Structures are given as structure tokens and as C-alpha cells.
Amino acid sequence: MLGLGTLARKVFGTPNDRKVKSVRPLIAQINALEPEFEKLTDEGIKAKTAALQARAQGGESLDALLPEAFANCREAARRALGLRAFDVQLKGGIFLHQGNIAEMKTGEGKTLTATLPAYLNALAGKGVHIVTVNDYLAKRDAEWMGKVYAALGLTVGVVYPYQPDAEKKAAYRADITHATNNELGFDYLRDNMKGSIEEMSQRGHFFAIVDEVDSILIDEARTPLIISGPSQDRSDLYIKVDALIPELTADHFKLDEKTRNVTFTEDGNEFIEQRLLAAGLLPDGQSLYDPESTTLVHHVTQGLRAHKLFQKDQQYIVRDGEVMLIDEFTGRMMRGRRLSDGLHQAIEAKEGVAIQPENVTLASVTFQNYFRLYDKLAGMTGTATTEAEEFMEIYGLGVVEVPTNRPIQRKDEHDAVYRTAREKHEGVVASIKEAHAKGQPILVGTTSIEKSEFLSQLLTSEGITHNVLNARQHEQEAQIVADAGKFGAVTIATNMAGRGTDIQLGGNVEMKVMQAIAADPHLNPDELRNRIEAEHAEEKAKVIAAGGLFVLATERHESRRIDNQLRGRSGRQGDPGRSSFFLSLEDDLMRIFGSERLDKVLSTLGMKEGEAIVHPWVNKSLEKAQAKVEGRNFDIRKQLLKFDDVMNDQRKAIFSQRREIMQAEDLSEIAEDMRYQVIDDLVDTYMPPKSYPDQWKMQGLYAAVIEKLGLNLPVIDWAKEEGVDQEAVRQRLCEASDTMMAEKLAAFGPETMRNIEKQLLLQTIDAKWREHLLTLEHLRSVVGFRGYAQRDPLSEYKTEGFTLFESMLNSLRQDVTQKLSQVRPLSEAEQAAMMQQFLAQQRGAQPAAAPVAEPALVPPAPPAPARLAGFDETDPATWGNPNRNDPCPCGSGEKFKHCHGQLA
Structure with missing residues (x-):
């Protein structure tokens, strides 16, 4: 028997279904206009933009202009790129314009979808920001979709790190500006440290479309953006403290993996205090509990965190003598990003590399508060539903699932749970060998560099050719991802979130064309493309026959969303595919969040060595554990x-x-x-x-x-x-x-x-x-x-x-x-003296300094202190009633407390 909720959904549809149905009349209007816009010349499309701009800036609402604007943009994209937006892309564009998050599966064409609302909102003349997760994607999208905007008569800019000021200002003055979330936030802070309006880059915050919105507004929002300046160098203290940490035993500290926190026990405090005294870092007679020891306690605590919470090749790597942090969600190096409060310096001391000086905060902002500056915000991603509550509560963003253009053909298998990590790895390798024998392309997902390289060794020993994609190979990222869909390809990837490059069955045609032209610029592009497309069609047919892309995950992430992103790499645009998760009770998630009950169940079942349990109940219990972790992380972010x-x-x-x-x-x-x-x-x-x-x-x-x-x-x-x-x-x-x-x-x-x-x-x-x-x-x-x-x-x-x-x-x-x-202005004599000094320096007496060309700001000499009228040294009654910090009434210029007010 159906429950009331299920029955109501069958009759009335889900709230999401009703939202999707509500835009059907608009889609019909846009499609009805298509024949009219197809007749326009290229100049006619640009003239239509100018007419729409005049109407938008004359007071007509953007909602009223939507059908014509979308029809014009679709036609421009068809001519510029050969891509005609599907109805589902029009729907996604409408939801973005309305200030929602459009959840669109991988391969559904989010990049093209964004051009529709971006064009419509740019008509208002206030600038639209399109936000991506990395500089490569910002430049790629600006160049790729820039052809569409150029056909419409709009200007496009791209913002990137270390950009010349004049170029940056021009990029922000463009109708559409592509940038990363980091650069937008830093430019906002930099602008508010400038000395004049003319020096500022940004011109306001009207409308932003955030690509991979869950990665930017949730994953990266845990750490604020900080502009800092150097402070005093304490590298010697970090090195001395670091030498003591390896002497600690398990009794000296308490590690909580759930909250990623580590603290000294009472025994640990006593031990480290004795070692600090012996090393001469703690003065004799001073305890760690004294107020004077605050700085030292801070250094010792950060040293403990560096050793026990941060592991090389998991949270960071060492490259060119520098500690580089790794983004746990994308697996990328975060060049230039440093941990605050001395923690980065503690890791540098641990790894024996040069210790950079600590910094003091000059300006800071969280991504939450930066993006809430926009009059209207929208976002796109393949996975947002699990975080819908947070998007609504923090940003006021609704999540709308946009249906796929073609039904999803991917088969999602139940998780396979093994007792030990060794058994799991054996099962993973066996599954890869089986799929590889058919020529099926395989994408293997791991959660750290260390694990990806361990798995790579296992595959090498089995003679399976494969590629590894992690922070060490990030320069070859686009190439590795483009090849991941080829017949027989095996790719091991650390965190595939927000890669921005689709895995296409049979390989990526555009990448093959670019490589062929780069190798021989004399080739005819049209003939080359036709030949490569024919070869690609053959290879794609072989891959489809082999079952499409097989996504094999070797661990569950703390967030269901990251798992769904990995899964979504397979089965794009109606392609066949399958996904499977291989887990063990020794995995971090299973170990930390309650594998004891599951271990008892497996023991009761009397499972044999190498056997796995596969059951929907296991999936359910894992999803509940993940939901708990997500809820806890949301609470932490909310409190912050x-x-x-x-x-x-x-x-x-x-x-x-x-x-x-x-x-x-x-x-x-x-x-x-x-x-x-x-x-x-x-x-x-x-x-x-x-x-x-x-x-x-x-x-x-x-x-x-x-x-x-x-x-x-x-x-x-x-x-x-x-x-x-x-x-x-x-x-x-x-x-x-x-x-x-x-x-x-x-x-x-x-x-x-x-x-x-x-x-x-x-x-x-x-x-x-x-x-x-x-x-x-x-x-x-x-x-x-x-x-x-x-x-x-x-x-x-x-x-x-x-x-x-x-x-x-x-x-x-x-x-x-x-x-x-x-x-006060300098007198003529003072100016002449300064000029003489400058000329003497120019002649080589001293390093040159700039001459003073205008009146200098010099404090006047303070007036001589006055003696209080009637003051008598021997009669305190004549001293008035001064405060202890006031000048002494005797006229000495000393503070009263240091002169006649000294306590006997």
C-alpha cells in the first residue's frame, strides 16, 4: 500500500517537478521565436542586442525580455560554435536567471547553458561575473564562449592572478567577466585597500553565475580569504620545537579523528614542559601555564598538529623545497595558499624546508560573505541536492534538478564491503582486470595521492597500462582526462570533483584535432577534423559495445556529493556505463564512523577470506553515516x-x-x-x-x-x-x-x-x-x-x-x-637643507632618496611643559588634582606618577 506522501507525489508531482513544468510556457515562447531569429543576418543579431540593451536600460524588466534574449543567444551560439541549446539547457538558463542553482548532470552542457542568463543580465549594463574553480577553466570558458558573446556584440574579459592593473580593470569593465572565486575575493579586498576610486578594479556586484557551485560555496567556504603582510621571523623557534615532537608517545596526546583535533594529555604537558626547560626554551621557574608562556604553548600545539593531523602526500606535498597544500575535494595543489596561525611554518619545520615568515592579517573575507554581496546569485553543478538546506539557509539559493536531455543509461551497483584493505585491493584489481580484458575504459577514484600511487604499483605488477592523475601530474590533467574514455584506457584519479573536462567515450575529438594541428600546422583543418571524427566514431562504437565508462571508487568520501560527482563522470548524454564502490572496514569513513556493528554482522555471516558483502542495507547505513558527517560539517560552517x-x-x-x-x-x-x-x-x-x-x-x-x-x-x-x-x-x-x-x-x-x-x-x-x-x-x-x-x-x-x-x-x-x-609646510630654509642633502646623496655620499617636491608633513616641536601657578613642592594641596598619567604640575614634563606622584 502506498503512503500518503508517495501517493501525493504520484498525483501532483514533486515540488521539483512543478518548478520544471512551470517554465514550459517560456520554452514554448522561445522556440516559437526561433524561425524569426534564424532569418537575421550576423549584423541583425548584434542590432537585436543593441535594441534589447536600450529596452533593459530604459526600465523594461529582464523577465519581459527573456524569450527574445534567449532566442537571440541560442541562434548566436548555433552560428559561432555549431551548438544549438536543447530545451533542457533553456530550462537550466531560466532557473539560473531566477537566482537558483541548476543541478545538471555531467555532460549536459552547463557551460553553454550559462551563456543564456549571462547574456540576458548583461543587457542591464552592470556586468556579469561567471565564476569557475580554477584559472584554466576561466580562460578556457572565456575563449570558448567568448565567440558567442562576440557574435552578440558583447565584450568579454578574464581575470587571473598577477594580471597587470590596466588589463584587470578592462576585464571588470567588460559585459561578461570570467574569473575564479579566489581572484574575485582577493580583488574585492585589494580594492578596499586602494587610495582612490580610479585605482579600484571591480565596478560592483550585480549578478554572478557560479560553476561547480557546491565546490566553491561549500567545500572552499570553510577557509576565509586573507591578505597578509610579513611579521617577525621565528623560524629558529619552530625548528627547536619540532625536534621535541617526535619524542612524544601515544600517552602524551589525544587524537580525535572525527573532529580532526589533537591535544596534549596531562602527562604530555608535563613531559613537554620538562623537555622545553632542558632545551632552554622555557625559562627556569616558569611553567607552561603562566601567561608569559602563551606564545611557546601556541608553537608547541601547532608542532603537534603538524605531526599528527597533516600527512605528506595526503594534505600536502613537498615540491621544489616548498610545502604545497592539496585541496581535499579536487586533489589539486593550492599554489600560494598557506595555513594560518603558524601551522604552515610548523609543517615546513617538520619537512626540513625553508621556513617562510609568519604573516599578519591585513584584510580578510569569507566566501559566504563575499558572494552575499551580489544583488543576484546563481549556480550550476551536477550535485547540489544533498546540500540544498545549506544553500537556502546561507545564500537564499533554491536547488532545481534539471532533467537530462536523454535518459541515464548508467548502472549503479551496490557497494561491495570487504573485511580488510588488503582484500578490498585484491577485489579492485580483479574487477579492473575483468573490465580491462573487454577493453572497457575504467576510471578508478581514490581519496589521496598516497593511495593512488599504491594502487598504481598494484596495477603495474599485474602488467596493466594506466595513467595516474593527482596533484603531482596536474600539468597533464586535461590530456589525461581527455584520454580516459578511450578503448582499454585505465585512469587512476585522486578526487575528480570540478575537473571541468568531460570524459567522452572514444576520447575527446577537440583535443585530438588541437594536438594534430600543433604537431603539423600545415594540415587542412577541415579534412583533419573529418578524418578524426570518423576514427572517433569507430572507437566510440567499440567502447559502447564494451559497456561504456566503468567508474570504480576505492573508498567512500565523507560527503555523498563528492561520491555522486565521481559517479556522474559515467553515463553522460545517455551513454551506457556503470559505477561501483569497493570499501573495507579499515577505510577512514568506516573506521571512524562506526564499523563495529557491521564488523559483527560480517563475523556472524561467517564470511570467507576475500568475500564481500553486497546489499542495499549497507548502502543505506553508509549514506546515513555520510549524512551525519555532512550535518556536522554544516553546523561547523554555520557557527563560523x-x-x-x-x-x-x-x-x-x-x-x-x-x-x-x-x-x-x-x-x-x-x-x-x-x-x-x-x-x-x-x-x-x-x-x-x-x-x-x-x-x-x-x-x-x-x-x-x-x-x-x-x-x-x-x-x-x-x-x-x-x-x-x-x-x-x-x-x-x-x-x-x-x-x-x-x-x-x-x-x-x-x-x-x-x-x-x-x-x-x-x-x-x-x-x-x-x-x-x-x-x-x-x-x-x-x-x-x-x-x-x-x-x-x-x-x-x-x-x-x-x-x-x-x-x-x-x-x-x-x-x-x-x-x-x-x-605644517616646510620653511624655505628646511626645503633648501633637504635639497642639499638630496644632492649630496646623488653625488654618491649615501644611497639616493627622492627629493621633496611639495610641502612636507612635519610635526611641530611640542611646547615646553608648564608649571602650575602657585605650585609648592612641600604642599600637596597646591598640586591640583592630576591623574597618575597626567604631566606633573611641577613642569618637569614627566608623568605625575613618575615625579611628585610617586608612592612612598
Whole structure:
């Protein structure tokens, strides 16, 4: 008997079915327009784009223009590439335009699908970003689909690392911009460190289409993008600490593989403390628990993590004397990416390579918060359904499964579970030999470089010719993937996610044509293509007869999505194929997430050596384990994001303030407001509201006015005048500071003064923001301990983060006001002296320095400290009421606490 839910789905369809059906009228409209657009000349297609642009920028909605825009784009692609978009691709394009994730299986033509919504949204004139996972794909797609956009009369740009500024700006000014997620995020941060609007590259965040959206918005979103600068070199300490870690035994630390965490036990703390004392790293009489030992504890902890959590050829490889991280989802090297907080340096010490200096954060952003800047976001992937909840909760993105153009013919077999890894590998090799004997191409999926190379040795010993694709061979990646569908090919690949190159049965025609032309440029391209296509058709027929591509996975990943991506490499566009997963109870997932029950079941069944259990129940229990891990990882990412949201609100405020400052012609009002606020704070501090004159600290106010405002005023005498109150003092200080700034304006000239104000504001904001980021990092690392006191760490972080931000803004106002009060133009004599010094350097006395061509900013000499009127050394009653940090009333210039205020 059918359940109510199943019955309702049969009658009404699933929510996904209803979404797919809802766009049928639009598809009918686009198809009805096809004959009309086929009649257009090439110039007519471009003229149609110009007409659509005028309508879009004149206020007509993009939804209203969709049928004509899609019909025009489909026709342009047919002429430029010989590819006519199928109805399912039109559906995918509509869902992308609506701000969804279109889940389209591998080989369904996602790259062409993206041209439709990209073209439609580019008509608005605000720029469209197409985001890919690596630079190769960004350049390939920009060149390949650029032909379609050129036929439509649109411009295309591509952004890549170390690109010249002028070229980068031009790429962002194009109608369609191809880039990687990393480069987009870094450019956003770099732009918000620039000194003027003209230097900025990006022009806004209107619409982005993210290819391999699950890889970018989920897998890579676990680590933020950070722009950093070097700090002090501590390589010697890393090396000394690293020498102690191998001496630890299993009793000295506790390793939790589920959470990837390692900590010292009590015995371990005692042992490492003794070894640090013996090595002279910990001073005599000092314990690891003392506050002074914080830095040393940090180094020791990172050394432990480097040895116990990070393994060579799994999480990183060593190439050319450098530790290169490996992306666990794509298996690629992440050149230029480094682990933060000294962990990368600890790994470098472990591997005995040159230790790069640690860095301090200058700017950072998470991918979640970067991509939420866009007015509209869309994505494409073959596997998103398992993470639909996270996409909706974090990004507000719905997931729509787009049906395949042809029914899927792939046969997905149940998992085969063996008792031991040895038995599993024997089963894998036997299965490969059986399929290879028929000539069936085989793609073998592994989860690490180490495992791919071990399997390669097994196949070599059996005499099976094969290719290996992992981070060591990433330069030959496109070639290896293109050959993986050939008759009799065996390919071992580490993490096939986001490869971007389809495995085509019989091999890749385009790759064969390019190679033949590269080998002999004199060949006739048309004749060559016809010959290669004929050969390819024969080979494809042989591969289909052998059963299509066989995907054999040697392990399950923590995420079902990654498994589905590997599986999806087979059975593209209705091709035949099969997939099978070979597992053992010694695999990481099985070992960490509860293989004990399964082990008992297998023991009870009395399985023989080399036998595997194959049953749908095993698949179900494994998927449940994976779902648990996915849920836990989602919770971790969600918690990280909640903390980052606190910083993100502050980041937006600072970045928008910087932009306003850069756009403003005249900042004198902002500088004046800051100065007045500083004066208000000074008066409120030293002459508190509702206090009596004998409670005022005029000596302190006098010193603060000199320091913060650069004014030597008789404020102590003002307090003795009849009827003078806080407001009167405030007024006099404002007038005096206005007069001083007016004199500076006259001395520098309006244009120079405005430039000084702008540069001082920007430099001070950047310096304060860097300090604030570091403070927030430290707060984040300690706030977790508040949980032990029954206080919510997130609430504590929000409250303290806000207080720190307010404190930063106060400090910013004071610094800007103080610096502006100190600037003065150089006198003619000072300029002449500097020019003489420069000429002497030019003659070879010293290394040359740039001459000063305009007034320099030099702080004035501080006024001499004043002695308090009526001060008597022997009578403390005549000393006023100074704070401990105020200048001493005797006029020595020392702080009161270091002079007459010293405690006896």
C-alpha cells in the first residue's frame, strides 16, 4: 500500500517537478521565436542586442525580455560554435536567471547553458561575473564562449592572478567577466585597500553565475580569504620545537579523528614542559601555564598538529623545497595558499624546508560573505541536492534538478564491503582486470595521492597500462582526462570533483584535432577534423559495445556529493556505463564512523577470506553515516559564519566609509566633525558633566589639548574665570582649533590641504582596521572558554566586538585630529637643507632618496611643559588634582606618577 506522501507525489508531482513544468510556457515562447531569429543576418543579431540593451536600460524588466534574449543567444551560439541549446539547457538558463542553482548532470552542457542568463543580465549594463574553480577553466570558458558573446556584440574579459592593473580593470569593465572565486575575493579586498576610486578594479556586484557551485560555496567556504603582510621571523623557534615532537608517545596526546583535533594529555604537558626547560626554551621557574608562556604553548600545539593531523602526500606535498597544500575535494595543489596561525611554518619545520615568515592579517573575507554581496546569485553543478538546506539557509539559493536531455543509461551497483584493505585491493584489481580484458575504459577514484600511487604499483605488477592523475601530474590533467574514455584506457584519479573536462567515450575529438594541428600546422583543418571524427566514431562504437565508462571508487568520501560527482563522470548524454564502490572496514569513513556493528554482522555471516558483502542495507547505513558527517560539517560552517557575520557588519561599515572618503572632493567637514567630537570627549573626560569646578582636572585637560589638538592654550586660567562652564571651554577650544586649521589651509592652499586630509584619513583607517582585525582574532581564540562559565561565546563575541569597534572609531578620530594638528609646510630654509642633502646623496655620499617636491608633513616641536601657578613642592594641596598619567604640575614634563606622584 502506498503512503500518503508517495501517493501525493504520484498525483501532483514533486515540488521539483512543478518548478520544471512551470517554465514550459517560456520554452514554448522561445522556440516559437526561433524561425524569426534564424532569418537575421550576423549584423541583425548584434542590432537585436543593441535594441534589447536600450529596452533593459530604459526600465523594461529582464523577465519581459527573456524569450527574445534567449532566442537571440541560442541562434548566436548555433552560428559561432555549431551548438544549438536543447530545451533542457533553456530550462537550466531560466532557473539560473531566477537566482537558483541548476543541478545538471555531467555532460549536459552547463557551460553553454550559462551563456543564456549571462547574456540576458548583461543587457542591464552592470556586468556579469561567471565564476569557475580554477584559472584554466576561466580562460578556457572565456575563449570558448567568448565567440558567442562576440557574435552578440558583447565584450568579454578574464581575470587571473598577477594580471597587470590596466588589463584587470578592462576585464571588470567588460559585459561578461570570467574569473575564479579566489581572484574575485582577493580583488574585492585589494580594492578596499586602494587610495582612490580610479585605482579600484571591480565596478560592483550585480549578478554572478557560479560553476561547480557546491565546490566553491561549500567545500572552499570553510577557509576565509586573507591578505597578509610579513611579521617577525621565528623560524629558529619552530625548528627547536619540532625536534621535541617526535619524542612524544601515544600517552602524551589525544587524537580525535572525527573532529580532526589533537591535544596534549596531562602527562604530555608535563613531559613537554620538562623537555622545553632542558632545551632552554622555557625559562627556569616558569611553567607552561603562566601567561608569559602563551606564545611557546601556541608553537608547541601547532608542532603537534603538524605531526599528527597533516600527512605528506595526503594534505600536502613537498615540491621544489616548498610545502604545497592539496585541496581535499579536487586533489589539486593550492599554489600560494598557506595555513594560518603558524601551522604552515610548523609543517615546513617538520619537512626540513625553508621556513617562510609568519604573516599578519591585513584584510580578510569569507566566501559566504563575499558572494552575499551580489544583488543576484546563481549556480550550476551536477550535485547540489544533498546540500540544498545549506544553500537556502546561507545564500537564499533554491536547488532545481534539471532533467537530462536523454535518459541515464548508467548502472549503479551496490557497494561491495570487504573485511580488510588488503582484500578490498585484491577485489579492485580483479574487477579492473575483468573490465580491462573487454577493453572497457575504467576510471578508478581514490581519496589521496598516497593511495593512488599504491594502487598504481598494484596495477603495474599485474602488467596493466594506466595513467595516474593527482596533484603531482596536474600539468597533464586535461590530456589525461581527455584520454580516459578511450578503448582499454585505465585512469587512476585522486578526487575528480570540478575537473571541468568531460570524459567522452572514444576520447575527446577537440583535443585530438588541437594536438594534430600543433604537431603539423600545415594540415587542412577541415579534412583533419573529418578524418578524426570518423576514427572517433569507430572507437566510440567499440567502447559502447564494451559497456561504456566503468567508474570504480576505492573508498567512500565523507560527503555523498563528492561520491555522486565521481559517479556522474559515467553515463553522460545517455551513454551506457556503470559505477561501483569497493570499501573495507579499515577505510577512514568506516573506521571512524562506526564499523563495529557491521564488523559483527560480517563475523556472524561467517564470511570467507576475500568475500564481500553486497546489499542495499549497507548502502543505506553508509549514506546515513555520510549524512551525519555532512550535518556536522554544516553546523561547523554555520557557527563560523555567525562569528564572521559580526566582523562582516564592521567590514562593510569601514569599506563603505573608505569609498565615501575616496569619492569626496572636500573632506574638511568630516575632519571638522572628528575634531569637534575629540574636543567633546576631552571636555567630558576632564570636566565631567554635573561636576563642580574643584573636581575639574584642568592640568590634565591642558596637557591633552597640547597632545591631541596641538594648541598651547591657558585652559587652567579659564577655569578660574567667573561663570566659565564646560560649554564655554568647549566653545573656546572649537574656535581656537578652527583658527589653527584656517591658518594651515592658507599656508598649504586648498588643493594640498584637501589631499592631506584624504590621505591621512585613509592611512589611519587602514592602520586602525588592521589592529582591530588582530584584536578580533585574539578575542575569537579565547571567547570559546566563556562557555565554561555558562555564557554564550557568540553573544560575548558580538558584545565585545561591538565595544572594540566603537573604541577603534574613537581612537581613529583622535589620531586623525592629532595628525592634522601637527602637519605644517616646510620653511624655505628646511626645503633648501633637504635639497642639499638630496644632492649630496646623488653625488654618491649615501644611497639616493627622492627629493621633496611639495610641502612636507612635519610635526611641530611640542611646547615646553608648564608649571602650575602657585605650585609648592612641600604642599600637596597646591598640586591640583592630576591623574597618575597626567604631566606633573611641577613642569618637569614627566608623568605625575613618575615625579611628585610617586608612592612612598
